[in-house]
Amino acid sequence: MxxxxxxxxxxxxxxxxxxxxxxxxxxxxxxxxxxxxxxxxxxxxxNRMARSLRRQHSQIIALIIPDIENPFFTSVARGVEDVAQAAGYSVVLCNSDGELSQEAYYLDLAASDNMAGVIWTPASAASTLGRFHSPDRAVVAIDRRPSGRETDAVLVDNHRAGFAATQSLFNQGYSRVACITGPADVETSVLRSEGWREACRAHPDLQPREDYLRYADFRVDGGRAALSALFALDLAPDAVFVANNLMGVGVLQELTARGITTSHYGVAILGDLPYFSFTATGATVIDLPAREIGGVAARLLLERIAGLTDPPRTEVLHSRVLPAQANVISR
Amino acid sequence: MxxxxxxxxxxxxxxxxxxxxxxxxxxxxxxxxxxxxxxxxxxxxxNRMARSLRRQHSQIIALIIPDIENPFFTSVARGVEDVAQAAGYSVVLCNSDGELSQEAYYLDLAASDNMAGVIWTPASAASTLGRFHSPDRAVVAIDRRPSGRETDAVLVDNHRAGFAATQSLFNQGYSRVACITGPADVETSVLRSEGWREACRAHPDLQPREDYLRYADFRVDGGRAALSALFALDLAPDAVFVANNLMGVGVLQELTARGITTSHYGVAILGDLPYFSFTATGATVIDLPAREIGGVAARLLLERIAGLTDPPRTEVLHSRVLPAQANVISR
DNA sequence: GTTGTAGCTGAAATCGATTTCAGGTAGCGT
DNA sequence: ACGCTACCTGAAATCGATTTCAGCTACAAC
CATH class of the missing domain: 1.10.260.40 (lambda repressor-like DNA-binding domains)
Known part of the structure; x- marks a missing residue:
């Protein structure tokens, strides 16, 4: 060359x-x-390496997510990539698997590679930027925030979404609504379950039962196991609000295994599963604007890369409750 | 630092x-x-940039795929990343959207960034490596091959899979089996449809009808439209072999829309949709070892990066027919 | 005692761009 | 004519590692 x-x-x-x-x-x-x-x-x-060496930063953005096989993060990635590419940046995909060590590895990599910036979903509330932390490094958090709140963030209205989902189950006539959420040390999990709790409180004749709240792991098997545990209670719930899409799959699996249909058991899932549209799951789905989240995050990041020094900003995007049947034959 | x-x-x-x-x-x-x-x-x-500049190649691998929102490629990406990361390489994700221009852009990028290697799914049979073509650059093709066949490749037994899928529909008692495949200029499409054709020929009392073969675009809407067109024929088919997962979704959508169930209409889909497992679609699914494909591709690539100069190798991985009900409540 | 060999070590060149610094030229105003 | 900008230009330094080259030491063999 x-x-x-x-x-x-x-x-x-x-x-x-x-x-x-x-x-x-x-x-x-x-x-x-x-x-x-x-x-x-x-x-x-x-030669971009020579250029990057001299300029002290490369044209690469790291995207650190917990699970690339989760369609939600896939869409986020897509949104990030579209915006980044248009601005001449490439995106390095990093799977943290939700583990702090993986996350730290990738943050280190971003630092020693002088990447232009990082967009990440912190693995837990304990996550820190480590050596990547520095005033002139661009960082945007997605979906959750790291322990120190000093970075830009793009979030969804978790609390409200949890509230709306639970509410819709009450409206459908269910009265004993449980909640399956993610790890207790993840902000997103907590906010969503608090939405549930508040919706329960608002319901006149019902106190939120703490044993109706289950912390799982945002994965299929975790959701399935959690529902199983709920069924084992004396007074089992008759509906459940599930705080992410994969656990929703687990819940539907478990119901199917028990021969229970969603016409007899209320299910509201926060986060959709693309391509599910042709099946009548009967579940209420709360749609998250995943691709848009990625796009907004990328835009904020590019502004930081360009040198913006405003105080940290937080963008909150809105979820949307799809009526229980709207997920049939749509798209 | x-x-x-x-x-x-x-x-x-x-x-x-x-x-x-x-x-x-x-x-x-x-x-x-x-x-x-x-x-x-x-x-x-x-500082990895300084190192890369001196060494004349970076520790980055480009993964060029047509659609990151297709779960098949997501799994491939996962497989690539696992292997690459273990060897100290990062993966840059590149969406070609199946377009030659996007693909060329990313190949150029890989060249000017001196990336260690490229793993790609050529957008079409007309795809070429462009300026990335060079004897000492590591390249592995996935799922399809580029026009010049001079690189390593990891494929699945497309022909056999198409044959097996079609065969299974005949075995289920259907006799007028159509085929919806991808673009005519994509090797994978053609091989799969030829599998179908051969299975039809093997069937004694039936000639393969050419108007039962439809070329679509490997996307949901394309599959749906293709099935619609098949229904418009004088003698409509009573079963269909669909050559990829997304078009399979389209087909199932169209059937649902028409109020037809898979107990009256045979459907065999090449490629699975993770998380679909809890729904009884009634379709026969031919499972592709996506993650393994990614892993093998990464391994071949790493060997080339390490300097292997053997002639181009082709690895063929095997698909597996799942019986029509096995996709219910599995996993 | 001389020669040879093996193993360490540091000075300096190198990778390929960007950027600073120090002119050089041209045009304009007085 | 002289001085002042304003604009171009090239030589050389720079980014931070790796790698070549040559020198040095220590030890063994003859």
Missing amino acids: ATIYEVAARAEVSPATVSRVLNGTNVSEDKVARVKQAISELDFSP | ATIYEVAARAEVSPATVSRVLNGTNVSEDKVARVKQAISELDFSP
Whole structure:
């Protein structure tokens, strides 16, 4: 691959001038023309490693998420990529698997690779930026916030979504509504379950039963096990609010296994599963604007990369309750 | 962030020695100790851009796929990432959207970024590596092959899978089996439909009808439209083999919309949809080992990066027909 | 005692861009 | 004519590692 020196030689200018042409600063017209000519003749494209080394940051954004096989994060990734790519940045995908050690590994990587910025879903409330923490490093949190709140964040209205989901179950006539949420040390989990709790309180003849609240792991099997445990209670609930999409799958699996249909058992799931649309699960789904979340996060990050120094901002996007049947044959 | 020079100064050795410690070559024990001490005191980690510039390739692998929101490719990505990460490489995710221009953009990027290698699903049979083509660049194709066949490839037994899927529909008692496959210029599409054709031929009292073969786009809507068109034929088919998972969703949508169930209409889908397991779609699913494909591709790529110069290799992984009910309540 | 070999070590070159610094030229005002 | 900007330009330093090259030491063999 050609270098800037070969271009310079061919155009009979100095490498500095070539660089200036590349970066659009003041160069006389005839030299610009000669350089462009040489560039195309040599099929030259600048070496990004050399550029990054000199500039002290690369054109790469790290996206750290807990599970790339969860369609929610896939859509987020898509949103991030669309915006990032349009701005000339590439996205490195990093699976933390929800583990602090993996997360720390990737943050370290982002630092030693001088990546332009990081968009991440902190694995837990205990997550920290480690060595990536620095005033001039761009960071945006997605879906949850890290322990120190000093970064930009893009969130959904978790509390309200939990409330609305639970509410809709009451409206459907159920009275003993349980809640299966994520790990207790994840902010998102807690907010969603508090939405549930509040909706229960608002219900006149019912106190929220604490044994109706189950902390699981945001995964299929965890959701399934949690529902199983709920069934073992003396007075089992007759409906359940599930705080993420995968646990929702687990719940539906368990119901199917027990031969129970959603016409007899209320299910509201926070977060959708694309391509499920043709099956009548009968569950109420609260739609999360995943792709938009990614897009907004990327935009905030790019602003930081460009040097914005405003105090941390938080964008809250809204979820949307889909009526129990709307997920049938839509799309 | 500390540099190798600061470490050298603190350990009272030359930068060269620090580098040697970092890379595990001959250094006396006491200096190794001093250097390690200094490294940990300064919390030093080497700047990967500088390293990449000097070494002429980075520790980054590009993964170019047509659709990150397709669970098949998501699983592939997961498989690639697991293997790559264990070897100290990161994965940059690139969505080509099946378009040659996007694909070319990312290949260019991989070249100008001196990425260690590329794993890709060529957008079409017309895809070429462009400027990334070079004897000492590592490349592995996944799922399909590019026009020149000079790279390693990881494929599935497309022809056989198409044959088996079709066969299973005949075995279930259907006799007019149609086929909905992908674009005609994609190798994978063609092989799968040829599997279908052969299975039809093998059936004594039936010639494969060419109007039963539909080329679509591997997407939901395309599958749906294709089935719709099949229904419009004089003698409509009574079963259909669908050549990928998303088109399978489209087909199931269309059937649901028409109030037809899979007990009256045969459906065999090549490629599964994770998390669908709890719904009894009644469709026969041919499982593809997506994650394994990614893992194998990454392994082949790493071998090339390490300098292997054998002639191009092709690994074929096997699909597996799941009986029509096995996808209910599994997992 | 001399020579040879093996193993360490540091100085300096190198990777390919960007950027600073120090001119050089041209045009304009007085 | 002289001085002042304003604008271009190229030489050289720079980013932070790796790697070559040559020198040094220590020890063994003859």
